[in-house]
Amino acid sequence: SQQGEEDPQALSIQEGENATMNCSYKTSINNLQWYRQNSGRGLVHLILIRSNEREKHSGRLRVTLDTSKKSSSLLITASRAADTASYFCATDSISSGSARQLTFGSGTQLTVLP
Amino acid sequence: EAGVAQSPRYKIIEKRQSVAFWCNPISGHATLYWYQQILGQGPKLLIQFQNNGVVDDSQLPKDRFSAERLKGVDSTLKIQPAKLEDSAVYLCASSPGRGEQFFGPGTRLTVL
DSSP states (O other), X not given: OOOOEEXXXXXXXXXXXXXXXXXXXXXXXXXXXXXXXXXXXXXEEEEEEETTOSEEEETTEEEEEETTTTEEEEEEOSOOGGXXXXXXXXXXXXXXXXXXXXXXXXXXXXXXXX | OOOOEEEOSXXXXXXXXXXXXXXXXXXXXXXEEEEEEOTTSOOEEEEEEETTEXXXXXXXXXXXXXXXXXXXXXEEEEESSOOGGGOEEEEEEEEOSSSOOEEOOOEXXXXX
Protein backbone atom coordinates (compact mmCIF):
# COMPACT_ATOMS: atom_id res chain seq x y z
CA SER A 1 0.00 0.00 0.00
CA GLN A 2 1.10 3.58 -0.58
CA GLN A 3 2.13 5.30 2.68
CA GLY A 4 3.13 8.69 1.35
CA GLU A 5 0.93 10.76 -0.88
CA GLU A 6 2.38 13.68 -2.78
CA ASP A 7 0.61 16.88 -3.62
CA PRO A 8 0.26 18.20 -6.26
CA GLN A 9 0.27 15.29 -8.71
CA ALA A 10 1.66 17.61 -11.39
CA LEU A 11 3.37 20.98 -11.25
CA SER A 12 4.47 23.21 -14.10
CA ILE A 13 6.64 26.28 -13.47
CA GLN A 14 8.96 28.65 -15.29
CA GLU A 15 12.72 28.32 -15.04
CA GLY A 16 14.02 30.34 -12.09
CA GLU A 17 10.87 29.93 -10.01
CA ASN A 18 10.69 27.84 -6.85
CA ALA A 19 8.86 24.51 -6.77
CA THR A 20 7.21 23.13 -3.65
CA MET A 21 5.96 19.58 -3.31
CA ASN A 22 4.17 18.15 -0.30
CA CYS A 23 3.97 14.66 1.13
CA SER A 24 1.63 13.23 3.74
CA TYR A 25 2.00 9.86 5.43
CA LYS A 26 0.07 7.76 7.88
CA THR A 27 2.27 5.85 10.33
CA SER A 28 5.32 6.47 12.49
CA ILE A 29 8.59 6.71 10.64
CA ASN A 30 12.33 6.49 11.25
CA ASN A 31 13.05 8.91 8.47
CA LEU A 32 11.59 10.33 5.29
CA GLN A 33 13.43 10.43 2.01
CA TRP A 34 12.92 12.20 -1.29
CA TYR A 35 13.86 10.62 -4.60
CA ARG A 36 13.90 11.89 -8.15
CA GLN A 37 13.16 9.89 -11.27
CA ASN A 38 13.86 11.07 -14.79
CA SER A 39 11.67 9.58 -17.50
CA GLY A 40 12.66 6.01 -18.22
CA ARG A 41 15.32 5.91 -15.54
CA GLY A 42 15.80 4.57 -12.03
CA LEU A 43 15.30 6.60 -8.87
CA VAL A 44 18.03 8.81 -7.46
CA HIS A 45 18.22 9.63 -3.76
CA LEU A 46 18.04 13.36 -3.05
CA ILE A 47 17.83 13.88 0.68
CA LEU A 48 16.98 12.10 3.93
CA ILE A 49 15.46 13.76 6.98
CA ARG A 50 15.28 11.90 10.28
CA SER A 51 12.20 11.86 12.46
CA ASN A 52 13.89 14.10 15.06
CA GLU A 53 14.84 16.74 12.48
CA ARG A 54 12.58 19.56 11.33
CA GLU A 55 14.48 21.01 8.39
CA LYS A 56 17.36 20.03 6.16
CA HIS A 57 19.16 21.67 3.25
CA SER A 58 21.18 20.28 0.39
CA GLY A 59 22.21 22.71 -2.34
CA ARG A 60 19.02 24.08 -3.89
CA LEU A 61 16.88 21.60 -1.95
CA ARG A 62 15.13 22.33 1.34
CA VAL A 63 13.11 19.66 3.12
CA THR A 64 10.88 20.15 6.13
CA LEU A 65 9.27 17.51 8.32
CA ASP A 66 6.35 17.93 10.68
CA THR A 67 5.83 14.65 12.51
CA SER A 68 2.81 15.98 14.40
CA LYS A 69 1.03 16.54 11.09
CA LYS A 70 2.72 13.57 9.42
CA SER A 71 3.77 15.73 6.51
CA SER A 72 6.87 16.85 4.66
CA SER A 73 7.66 19.36 1.95
CA LEU A 74 10.39 19.56 -0.66
CA LEU A 75 11.37 22.98 -1.95
CA ILE A 76 13.54 23.35 -5.04
CA THR A 77 14.80 26.90 -5.39
CA ALA A 78 15.77 28.64 -8.63
CA SER A 79 14.52 25.74 -10.73
CA ARG A 80 16.18 24.71 -13.97
CA ALA A 81 14.86 22.87 -17.01
CA ALA A 82 17.05 19.92 -15.93
CA ASP A 83 14.96 19.62 -12.74
CA THR A 84 12.09 18.29 -14.85
CA ALA A 85 11.37 14.85 -13.39
CA SER A 86 9.06 12.94 -11.05
CA TYR A 87 9.69 13.41 -7.35
CA PHE A 88 8.74 10.78 -4.78
CA CYS A 89 8.67 10.85 -1.03
CA ALA A 90 9.39 7.59 0.74
CA THR A 91 8.91 6.73 4.38
CA ASP A 92 11.36 4.48 6.17
CA SER A 93 9.69 2.27 8.74
CA ILE A 94 10.64 -0.87 10.56
CA SER A 95 8.82 -3.83 9.10
CA SER A 96 8.42 -7.18 10.79
CA GLY A 97 11.77 -8.67 11.70
CA SER A 98 13.37 -5.24 12.13
CA ALA A 99 13.93 -4.94 8.40
CA ARG A 100 14.25 -1.41 7.10
CA GLN A 101 12.12 -0.73 4.06
CA LEU A 102 10.71 2.22 2.14
CA THR A 103 7.12 2.89 1.17
CA PHE A 104 6.78 5.29 -1.75
CA GLY A 105 4.10 7.78 -2.59
CA SER A 106 2.61 8.24 -6.03
CA GLY A 107 4.89 11.13 -6.96
CA THR A 108 4.74 14.69 -8.25
CA GLN A 109 5.56 15.27 -11.90
CA LEU A 110 7.50 18.54 -12.12
CA THR A 111 7.91 20.31 -15.43
CA VAL A 112 10.22 23.31 -15.58
CA LEU A 113 9.69 25.39 -18.70
CA PRO A 114 12.70 27.20 -20.19
CA GLU B 1 31.83 2.96 -7.42
CA ALA B 2 29.73 1.02 -9.90
CA GLY B 3 25.99 1.36 -9.53
CA VAL B 4 23.24 -1.24 -9.45
CA ALA B 5 23.13 -3.14 -12.74
CA GLN B 6 19.99 -4.63 -14.23
CA SER B 7 19.26 -6.57 -17.38
CA PRO B 8 17.58 -6.64 -19.72
CA ARG B 9 16.51 -2.99 -20.00
CA TYR B 10 13.43 -3.85 -22.05
CA LYS B 11 11.41 -7.02 -22.55
CA ILE B 12 8.27 -7.70 -24.57
CA ILE B 13 6.48 -11.02 -24.12
CA GLU B 14 3.11 -12.59 -24.79
CA LYS B 15 0.80 -13.29 -21.86
CA ARG B 16 1.32 -16.71 -20.26
CA GLN B 17 5.01 -16.67 -21.22
CA SER B 18 7.82 -16.62 -18.69
CA VAL B 19 10.38 -13.90 -18.09
CA ALA B 20 13.37 -13.38 -15.81
CA PHE B 21 15.15 -10.24 -14.68
CA TRP B 22 18.66 -10.02 -13.30
CA CYS B 23 20.16 -7.61 -10.78
CA ASN B 24 23.72 -7.06 -9.59
CA PRO B 25 23.77 -4.79 -6.52
CA ILE B 26 26.50 -2.45 -5.37
CA SER B 27 29.39 -4.43 -3.92
CA GLY B 28 29.10 -4.84 -0.17
CA HIS B 29 25.41 -3.95 0.06
CA ALA B 30 23.73 -6.62 2.16
CA THR B 31 20.16 -5.59 1.45
CA LEU B 32 18.54 -6.01 -1.95
CA TYR B 33 15.03 -5.00 -2.99
CA TRP B 34 12.81 -5.66 -5.99
CA TYR B 35 10.08 -3.14 -6.76
CA GLN B 36 7.29 -3.04 -9.31
CA GLN B 37 6.44 0.39 -10.71
CA ILE B 38 3.29 0.68 -12.76
CA LEU B 39 3.05 3.69 -15.05
CA GLY B 40 2.03 6.80 -13.12
CA GLN B 41 2.59 5.25 -9.71
CA GLY B 42 5.36 5.01 -7.16
CA PRO B 43 7.44 1.87 -6.75
CA LYS B 44 5.82 -0.96 -4.79
CA LEU B 45 8.04 -3.35 -2.85
CA LEU B 46 7.82 -6.94 -4.02
CA ILE B 47 10.57 -8.61 -2.02
CA GLN B 48 13.47 -7.71 0.27
CA PHE B 49 16.59 -9.80 0.85
CA GLN B 50 19.14 -9.48 3.62
CA ASN B 51 22.24 -11.25 2.28
CA ASN B 52 20.70 -14.39 0.74
CA GLY B 53 17.70 -14.63 3.06
CA VAL B 54 14.20 -13.28 2.41
CA VAL B 55 13.19 -10.60 4.90
CA ASP B 56 9.82 -9.60 3.46
CA ASP B 57 7.91 -11.04 0.53
CA SER B 58 4.41 -10.20 1.74
CA GLN B 59 3.54 -8.29 -1.44
CA LEU B 60 5.00 -10.81 -3.88
CA PRO B 61 2.28 -12.67 -5.87
CA LYS B 62 3.79 -16.04 -5.09
CA ASP B 63 1.55 -17.97 -7.47
CA ARG B 64 3.44 -16.46 -10.39
CA PHE B 65 6.42 -14.49 -9.07
CA SER B 66 9.58 -15.94 -7.59
CA ALA B 67 12.92 -14.45 -6.64
CA GLU B 68 16.23 -15.70 -5.37
CA ARG B 69 19.52 -14.21 -4.32
CA LEU B 70 22.33 -16.67 -4.72
CA LYS B 71 25.39 -16.32 -2.48
CA GLY B 72 24.01 -13.03 -1.18
CA VAL B 73 25.04 -11.09 -4.27
CA ASP B 74 23.17 -11.24 -7.61
CA SER B 75 19.43 -11.73 -7.71
CA THR B 76 16.87 -12.89 -10.24
CA LEU B 77 13.15 -12.18 -10.34
CA LYS B 78 10.96 -14.48 -12.41
CA ILE B 79 7.37 -14.25 -13.59
CA GLN B 80 5.68 -17.44 -14.76
CA PRO B 81 3.16 -17.17 -16.35
CA ALA B 82 2.92 -13.46 -17.11
CA LYS B 83 -0.37 -11.58 -17.17
CA LEU B 84 -1.26 -8.33 -18.91
CA GLU B 85 -1.30 -6.50 -15.56
CA ASP B 86 2.35 -7.39 -14.99
CA SER B 87 3.34 -4.73 -17.52
CA ALA B 88 5.48 -2.36 -15.48
CA VAL B 89 9.03 -1.30 -14.74
CA TYR B 90 10.84 -3.67 -12.39
CA LEU B 91 13.38 -1.87 -10.26
CA CYS B 92 16.17 -3.38 -8.25
CA ALA B 93 17.74 -1.45 -5.39
CA SER B 94 20.43 -2.15 -2.84
CA SER B 95 21.32 -0.59 0.47
CA PRO B 96 24.21 -0.73 2.93
CA GLY B 97 21.63 -0.48 5.70
CA ARG B 98 21.73 3.26 6.49
CA GLY B 99 18.30 3.90 4.98
CA GLU B 100 19.25 5.32 1.59
CA GLN B 101 18.62 2.98 -1.32
CA PHE B 102 20.48 2.91 -4.60
CA PHE B 103 18.41 2.02 -7.64
CA GLY B 104 19.24 0.39 -10.93
CA PRO B 105 17.87 1.68 -14.25
CA GLY B 106 15.02 -0.83 -14.22
CA THR B 107 13.60 -3.32 -16.69
CA ARG B 108 10.55 -2.21 -18.64
CA LEU B 109 8.27 -5.21 -19.20
CA THR B 110 5.45 -5.15 -21.72
CA VAL B 111 3.04 -8.09 -21.72
CA LEU B 112 0.92 -8.38 -24.89
